[in-house]
Amino acid sequence: RAAELVSQKRVTLEELFAQVGEGELTELNVILKADVQGSLEAIEDALNKIKVGDVRVRVLHKAAGAITENDVSLAQASGAVVIGFNVRPDPKARELAEKESVDIGTYQIIYKLAEDVEAALKGMLKPEFExxxxxxxxxxxxxxxxxxxxxxxxxxxxxxxxxxxxxxxxxxxxxxxxxxxxxxxxxxxxxxxxxxxxxxxxxxxxxxxxxxxxxxxxxxxxxxxxx
The missing domain is CATH 2.40.30.10 (Translation factors)
Structure with missing residues (x-):
């Protein structure tokens, strides 16, 4: 039962539409990492403007620097996705994310990041590349x-x-x-x-x-x- 509860918390951008459609999701929790503080503030501002129906984006944690194991663990525990801007996960973080099915999205353009999140909430995000x-x-x-x-x-x-x-x-x-x-x-x-x-x-x-x-x-x- 505990394992089922943990599994239910996991969220990837590709799964959002189903959860929105079924009324299960009212907030998209995000762990946000970026190269510098200025980027964090600009991205958080862009994400805070996104609202699709009753669903909003909530930034649980933000910091400058590489994506770490702690970020992935926090995302796994809180049902969040990890979003990185001009940063990458270190090897241990990537390994843990794969093991725990935590979604990590990395971007180099802010509007593309915001566009993907909004599209996911609208159910229009169809991954074409991996x-x-x-x-x-x-x-x-x-x-x-x-x-x-x-x-x-x-x-x-x-x-x-x-x-x-x-x-x-x-x-x-x-x-x-x-x-x-x-x-x-x-x-x-x-x-x-x-x-x-x-x-x-x-x-x-x-x-x-x-x-x-x-x-x-x-x-x-x-x-x-x-x-």
Whole structure:
């Protein structure tokens, strides 16, 4: 019975329409994380203006910084969704969210964030794409290579880093760049992919401000069937 109650609290944007239609949902609880305080205030203001019928958005918790395990735990306990603006979940937060079926939505444009939340409340949100993290690598040093530019000497701590993949550069969980892996090397040789536990050199398109300790998060976006 306790497990059923916990399960009933879980909310994802895709499930909202059914709950609104059945009169089960009067508030959408949100855990809000963003890169800076100014973003938090602007997003909360936008969310507070959304009302569909008798359903409103309520921000339970907001803070600047990466999405953490504590954010996911709070969302799971309160039946909330986690929304991040220019930030990403750390690996432990992502793992817990998958385990507990907590929805995490990440955005880089405020109006798109508000638009998706309002569309979900109206029952119009139909996900067409899903994102899958391929791998994460931590930058250990940087060096310049003639005709290529800045290369990040990195250690792959999770999954696989693939040349040509989409990639985010994270610093303390905040997204600094969303680009593509243009160069991938093992020692001096070009590599198609580098797996967990190995070192590599990573170059990304149109971004040179890479520092030791930054995280490269490679990902892919796949089209999924409409439901």
């Amino acid at each position: 994102e899958r993290v391929l791998g994460r690598a931590v930058v250990r040093q940087t060096f310049k290579v003639p005709k290529i530019g800045l290369i990040a000497g990195s250690y792959v701590e999770e999954g696989t880093i693939t040349r040509g993949a989409k990639v985010r550069l994270l610093r303390d969980g905040v997204v600094l760049a969303d680009s593509q892996i243009s160069s991938l090397k093992r020692f001096k040789d070009d590599a198609r992919e580098v797996q967990q536990g190995y070192e590599c050199g990573i170059g990304i398109d149109n971004f040179q401000d890479i520092k030791e300790g930054d995280v490269m998060e490679a990902y892919e976006v796949r089209e999924i069937a409409r439901t």
